[in-house]
Amino acid sequence: MNKEPEHSFVELLEKHQNIIHKVCRLYTNNYDAHNDLFQEITIQLWKAYPKFRGDSKFSTWMYRVGLNTAITLYRKSKRTIATQGFDGVEFKMKAETYDDTEEQQLKTMYNALHQLNDIDKALVFLYLEDKDYSEISETMGISEVNARVKMNRIKTKLKTILNP
Amino acid sequence: MDELELLKKDWNKQSEHKKLSAKEIYPMLHKKSSSIVKMLFYISIGELVLWILINCIPYTFSDAYKQRIESIYSNNYLFAALTVFGYGIILLFIYLLFKSHKAISVTDNAKKLMESILRTRKIVKYYVIYNLVMAFISMAVGSYFFIFHSPELSDSISHLNNKQLIIMFGITLGITAVFVFAIWLFYKLIYGWLLKRLNRNYKELQKLED
Missing domain, CATH: 1.10.10 (Arc Repressor Mutant, subunit A)
Structure with missing residues (x-):
């Protein structure tokens, strides 16, 4: 298997990982849930990576995938306390x-x-x-x-x- | 001062979560996703297989059932046409399901992503409704033929008075209703659990556009 895309992906992710951490911090409220969501966003980014074209910035692309995962795709684990309405x-x-x-x-x-x-x-x-x-x-x-x-x-x- | 501006100033200064090294990121790429799209995919495959099995197993494994069906459909052309129609519908659903699954893209905007997931769920829903309706029709047609092909039964029914007939009809209807309700509840629970958050967020987005 060609390791080249994997290598470049990991390099980019390592560099921009703070974006994902910020999403996780906002949508989870403990360490385990944070790591869970980080993991899921990484998987989603990697799955979508073949379709990533250099014409948009990697970071811009990460915002979209990161938020989509947090809002829509991620099934909250029991460790995450559900979001409450604004009180x-x-x-x-x-x-x-x-x-x-x-x-x-x-x-x-x-x-x-x-x-x-x-x-x-x-x-x-x-x-x-x-x-x-x-x-x-x-x-x-x-x-x-x-x-x-x-x-x-x-x-x-x-x-x-x-x-x- | 705008409170959010104050927050903005602080936002990027926040202490960073432990920075992951490339070595820690690599294994993450090969872990299994637990996203709702994946769950939905498995549920829809299960749905397809389940209903195909329900339709096929009695016919394949029970000779008596096979003979009965064949005697009911004494007109072979009609039987063949119905079979082809049934499989055609299943193939159509498989095609629609895979197409809509493929259309789900995490790189779409939030609203579009939610819509494509909901569309996929709708296709599964229609597939289930189709099967329930077909099951209902087959049961009705089946019992009609069963009654009129079995002399003892049609004989005893002809002795029933109107009131008894109504009671019998009522009981049959009740059993069918309970059966359909149980299936409906089952789906409500599965999809309710799976898509609760998505539905809530989608409504929220829709509210913004009102």
């Missing part, structure tokens, strides 16, 4: 106790991020990764306008959490 009440209670330090604020933000639904998480993830709305809309399969509207709603949600 504003809970955050208000948490926010009451927060002091104004940036660190605390970030902690609350990460907490909130973890409780968004799968789709909202994906949008925020792409936003945090500095993707523009056209790329967000292409990755998710929604219109650019709707991606923008949704992002604004999520921002408002997060604002409410921090400034109840």
